Amino acid sequence: xxxxxxxxxxxxxxxIIAVALVxxxxxxxxxxxxxxxxxxxxxxxxxxxQVIANAIxxxxxxxxxxxxxxxxxxxxxxTRMATNASLGGGNAGIPVGAAGVPGGGNWDSWGVxxxxxDQLIRNATDTVxxxxxxxxxxxxxxxxxxxxxxxxxxxxxxxAFVVNLRYMNNAVANYTRHAVIVLSxxxxxxxxxxxxxxxxxxxxxxxxxxxxxxxxxxx
Numbered sequence: 626x627x628x629x630x631x632x633x634x635x636x637x638x639x640x641i642i643a644v645a646l647v648x649x650x651x652x653x654x655x656x657x658x659x660x661x662x663x664x665x666x667x668x669x670x671x672x673x674x675q676v677i678a679n680a681i682x683x684x685x686x687x688x689x690x691x692x693x694x695x696x697x698x699x700x701x702x703x704t705r706m707a708t709n710a711s712l713g714g715g716n717a718g719i720p721v722g723a724a725g726v727p728g729g730g731n732w733d734s735w736g737v738x739x740x741x742x743d744q745l746i747r748n749a750t751d752t753v754x755x756x757x758x759x760x761x762x763x764x765x766x767x768x769x770x771x772x773x774x775x776x777x778x779x780x781x782x783x784x785a786f787v788v789n790l791r792y793m794n795n796a797v798a799n800y801t802r803h804a805v806i807v808l809s810x811x812x813x814x815x816x817x818x819x820x821x822x823x824x825x826x827x828x829x830x831x832x833x834x835x836x837x838x839x840x841x842x843x844x
Contacts, residue, residue, distance in 0.1 A: 663812060666781035670834040673778050674786060674807040677708070678836040680745050680773035681788070681807075687770045688757060691793035692744040695737055697753050701794050704736030706744055708777035709785035714740050718785040720810035726830065728821025732787050732808070735820065741777035741788070748772075780809035780834070789820055802826055808835035 684692050695702035712718035715738065722729025739750070748755045748769050760768035780786055792803035802825040810816045810833055817831025829835050 666812070667834055670780050670809045670811070671836070673780065674809060674834065674836040677741065677745075677774065677777075677786060677788065678807045678838055681805075682838070683773055684745060684769070684771070687760060688768055691790065692739075692757075693790055693793060694756055695739050695750065701796070702737050703739050704789075704791040705732075705738040706741055706788040706790055707738060707785040708741045708779060710740040710742040710777060711779065712785065718779065718783075719787055720784050720814045720816055722816040722820070723831065726817050727819045727824055729816050729819070731820040732789075732810075732816040732818075735791070741774065741786075745771055745773040746777060780811075782809070782812060782814055784810055784814055786835075787816075791820075798822065799825060805838040806835050807838075808833055 681692060692706065693701045693703040707719055709715075709718040716733050719733040722732050728735075743750050743756065748757055748759065748771060750756055755769065757769040758766070760766060760770040778786070786807055786809050789806045789808070791797060792800050792805050794800065797803070799822075803822075804827045806818065806820075806827060806829065808816065808818055808829065812832050815831075816833060818829050818833045818835070819827050827837070829837065
């Protein structure tokens with residue numbers, strides 16, 4: 626007898642139903658999934674900025690000064706420090722500031738800049754090595770005792786963290802009323818936090834993410 630073979634595949638109607646169900650599930654799942662991913666990035670940026678801040682404070686405890694030197698004269702040279710060595714240094718990878726935010730553009734253009742890698746990891750620039758006097762022993766001669774970080778991370782959106790160093794310089798008027806901020810521009814990749822002398826006791830603005838070193842911590 627001839628056997629009648631029946632195609633065991635899905636019918637067009639069954640395929641349409643299956644695709645519709647998958648689409649409905651995707652619509653239901655996507656928003657909370659995206660929200661969780663974004664919240665995870667913000668949490669990571671907050672954690673990384675605090676790690677960088679703690680490294681700066683440890684540097685201060687070891688050396689008695691802030692990481693503000695950029696050449697061999699041991700003078701106060703820097704106003705900013707950034708985690709952008711992997712992007713080429715300079716202003717590479719530093720987001721712009723939002724229009725209308727006082728001093729917002731200073732995050733990517735103010736004064737002399739250095740990298741976290743040079744200051745806290747290498748203790749050297751391309752022309753000066755060592756950049757700071759190194760510790761022989763805490764009981765013999767305090768000094769640079771790093772590296773203070775394993776690496777200088779970019780933020781979760783691929784941009785540099787920027788450290789406002791200007792207010793670590795006690796020659797700046799009212800410096801004790803300023804905060805020093807380790808900052809990421811956050812999800813919108815635009816700085817919305819003030820960076821200017823006239824604004825005291827700064828707060829992190831917009832969707833920026835970071836860690837604030839209050840004046841009491843700078844003593």
